[in-house]
Every structure is written in C-alpha cells, then in structure tokens.
Amino acid sequence: MIIGHQKQWEFLKRSFEEGQLAHAFLFCGESQIGKKTLAIELVKLLNCQDANKPCGACKNCLDVEKGKFLDFLFVRSGEESNNFEGMFSYNSALPDLKSGEVLTDKKEIGIDQARKALDFLSLRSYFSGYKAVIIDNAEKLTIEAQNCLLKTLEEPKGKTILILVTSQPDRLLTTIFSRCQTIKFFATKEILKVSKNPEQVKKEKETLDELLKIISGSLAEKFAYTKNIKEDPSTSSGQGAIVLEIMRILQKHFRKNILTDNSATKKLKLLDELIYKLTFTNASPKLALEILFLEL
C-alpha cells in the first residue's frame, strides 16, 4: 500500500505495464518523505509473483522487503548504517554480492561500491526478472563513482534498473541527470506551509471563525454581516472579490470536514454553484452571500 506520491507511483506502474520503464531513475526531493520506500515498492512491483502487483506477500516481495532478494542490491553510505531503521538489517552481501546491501565504512559512496553495483547489474538474473540496484543518498557518490556509473547509464542491458535516491540532486553530475529519468517528490504539507505567509494564514483563520459564528447565528446577524461588507480600500478589492474570498475560505473548511460532516458535500455543491455564478455572471455578491448564509 502506497501512501502519498500517488502520481509518481501511477506513472512508474504504467511505464512498467506498458513495457516503457526506463533503465535509470533519479528519485529526488526532500529527505524523509518516502522516496526510498517508493523505490523499494518499485523493485517489488518488478519482481512480484502475484497478478496484483506488488502484493507485498509473495516470497519475492517479502525477500525484497528484507533485503534478501537475490536480484536486488541496496547501496548506501556507511554513515547511514547507524540510524537505519532495520529494513535491511542483515549484511550478507559481501563477499559474494548476490543480494542485500553494500555497506561502506566511509561517509561517501566510492568507486568500489559503484563498480560492485555495476557488476551486480551485469550478472544474469536469478529469477529471470529484473535486476535492481538502489543507491540511497546518491549525493554521497564521489565524482569518480558517478563517472563509473555513467558507463552503465549509457549502455543499459536487458532487464536492469538503477535507482538513485537523493535529496541533493545538485551534487550529482549533469551527465548523470541527463541519463536518468527524474521523478520529483514533494512534501505536500511543507508546500502548503510555505506558500502562504503567517499573516495571511492568521487573517484567514480569523475570517473563518467569524463566518462560522455568523452561520450558526440569527437571521438578523446574517443580514447585518452581509450588509456591512464594503469594498476594501487597502487592497482595492471590490465586494465581488471579498465575497469570493469568503466562499473559498468556507469551501476549504468544508472540504477538510467532508469525512466528519454529513452535510459537507451538499454545502460544497452550493458553494460551487455560487462561486460559478459570481465568476461568470452578473450575480450580486451580497445576494449570493445571503443565499449562502440562509442555506448553510
């Protein structure tokens, strides 16, 4: 089950199903948002034995999860081993390099590890499926190691896939970039936080609190509120723009409550209609707001 990054996942799944999967990917985005998890899901998808891929329950899926799958190699820097969550808790990879992870004792991922990864990809697949290598924190690859990887990126062979996972793609060579298919990951919550300044958020919250009070108030209060809406000289917003803003704030509020408020869907439908009318017809903003208050 994939939580979040639905678009990225759908894209990868579709590419695989259509036989269009790239040989090399660059998964980039902030750290700790699930890039590595999705990369591992992809390896499961490629090798799952069930019709409903990835099932997460067949032997291959379970072995990938445990880092025991013979056609899967996970590479990371030594520094990471201390705080690794145990997903790949075993370390049987060396010296036979058949599976599992390659640990380095350095803070960087050097040319030796890159070579091992390439050797691994060039071996024949055990299960005649995909051979997969994930390099986590790929920004830790030395320049030498990156140059070494370029070779395989230029001449990919058969059913192989190399996934570089990084939060600092700018530390990779541009040649690596141009040979990988880049999948960008976004921390949705973070984006919402930074796109509005705190002042705006505070103002919106105050407006919402006031609106909720009016909605549960008396008819007289509702009419008084509507009557008092004036053009805002500070932002040169007309009544229409102010009413639209009010409706958008309520829309956002009801969308959030759609699971807990049975009438939210009905309210949202009304809001959609009114917003449409205000945007595309000459409907009176005050009248639209009165209708809204009476119906909610």
Ligand SMILES: [Zn+2]
């Ligand atoms: Zn499976």
